[in-house]
Amino acid sequence: MGFLQFLKGAVKQVTAGGKAYKAWIALLLAMIGIGLVGYSKQWQVGLIATNMRDQVTWAFYVGNFTFLVGVAAAAVLLVVPGYVYQWKPIKEVVVLGELLAISALSMCLLFILVDMGRPDRLTHILPWPGSPNWPSSLLSWDALVLNLYLIVNLSVVVHILYRGYRGRAYAKWFVVPVVVFSIPMAVGIHTVTAFLYNGMAARPYWNASILAPRFLASAFCSGPAVMIILFQILRKTTGLEIKDEAIRKVAELMAYAMFFNLFLLGAEMFKEYYSRTEHLVYTQYFWQGIGDKKALVPYAWFALFASVVAFLLFLIPGTRKNWVTLNVGAVLIFAGVYIEKGMGLVIPGMTPDTLGEIYEYRPSVNEWMVAVGIFGVGGLVLTTLVNIAVPIMQGTFRAPDAPPPVAGETAFAPH
């Protein structure tokens, strides 16, 4: 009964808004519309609507999936200082990180779905009526951990928000263990996704032990970059109180993660170029191109440039404190990791193919349309959740019978 009322109120929160908000929603819906047009064509003609072929059998969709798994784990960068170290400025906004994780996970699952040749047979991966190849298949593991991580985040978020709406603090016995559990889970979704590639001896570019650590390092850059920008937008548009130190702490942690990421990249480059075996060819394809096949080269160097510049901007206290340079850094880091962890990971893994053929892949218009649609869905999920969460955090969206908010106290960080 009370929950129904909460839902009704939530719908009201989401549908009410000014002109800019309505335009934003309209944009997201238009993106989803484009995605639907693209996907309906793919549904009719098959995956030939993409530019994937037998030589490059995974590409743009799977690249986006991989990148977004990284974004999903970003919440951990807030959870650790927030809950483990009880650092209040961050604890107050942890829930936003979890919302971002939910949005990213919904996109991850959609990107896998659109990449499937037979989405109608999705049930084959369930224990009933299907036959999951567990524990041998990493994809069956990935399906398990991604859904589990989604459930963990959803349950915490719903609990905290509902309690906040009722004017009550969250139940520590429930939230703390689940949130702590989400830390190894976040590492888990990364490791499993990395192992999905890592375990394939047929693809030397992926068959490197450094892959999983690199996944983790770059993930702690990309997701928080979104968070830094989101925090500032919310402060401006909703007046939500987010302390400067919280944002700067996130940026500082990102600098360390990016340093580690660049170090691992260097280690990989040294090994490939110095030993110069036949496996060098994939790294060469990414950084130099092979003959006249150079589709990825400009992206590779841009990604490196973006990552290095962002690292410096976040490392130096002066530029970290300056909002302009901080935001430039956030955008650069996001772009850099998007290239490196998306197409930069998937495509060189398959170019040249296992018989030495070089098929230069570029996403088709149709693939772009589908991807735009999925990002639209992710944006809508995030917008919706944030629009319910923020008024609860501010104490403006409350149950009629809830006690009035106490100044300086929020549902997210009770005294």
Add this chain to the structure above:
Amino acid sequence: MTHRGRLPVIQDSPAVEGGLSRRRFLQAAAGSAALLGLSACKSSDVLEELRRRNLKELSKEQLQEMLARLEKRWTDEYGKKVTVTAKPPIPGVDFGYGLDLSRCIGCRRCVYACVKENNQSRKNPQIQWIRVLQMEKDHGVDLAHATPYYDPEKVPEAGHFYMPVQCQQCRHPPCTKVCPVKATWKEPDGIVVIDYDWCIGCRCCTAACPYGARKFNWAEPKLPKEEMNPVTDYLGNRPRPKGVVEKCTFCLQRSRAGRYPACVEICPVGARKFGNLLDPKSEIREVMDRKRVFVFKEDLATEPQFYYFYAT
């Protein structure tokens, strides 16, 4: 020198950019209307597909029922009597394959005999289970100097040799372990099979295969009625649907009936040898006894049941 006729390998080109021009949109619309019509009359099949379980969980009766239904569907569809068997592996048989690199002339007759026998899609997508690589004698077996797209008037070309690659039926198949739904496995007679009606089309196996042996149906396969081979086996050469992976099965519809695979039968120079590894008198054992064989990409420890050798 053998004249090899015109048997080009077509490289499926990337889709034309601006894929939603008016003409293409209309084509797509017309196609979707046709598809909708088709799926409407096949709704019972769709229902059956939703109801079914993994092949290994089916009872004998359920399997027979399924085969009968498929026979009827394809008999109607291709306008000829189609048989669909589910031949079990023969006890005491472990298939092995030998390919003599010094004899192969690169004529690609095996490729086309395979396509004909195994009902592959002919064009858009063009699917071939055998890839013949032209290599340079100066480099030996070196994939960085190999191409499947050679197209001279006559083969073999001076300075080159040829290396056909197909499913190596590995003893440790990297492809089956990555499948998330147990749609592909290795049979007791050594053949790695796919249940085409269980595959979800995730393409983990194509990524995991070191030999490029697994091919995906990027579109609805195009199999002309008159070219369809009606003698089929469920795990072998039966028609495949859109969106699933397929591969060489050593023509199990033939080999499990004591016949040679189509590629062995057609080879004009006798470069292809086939037989039971457990039978000391078989052709493949003779090759292994008398010649020195090697396997492709032995460093990956896939342990293929497909051996290459140089007879002369």
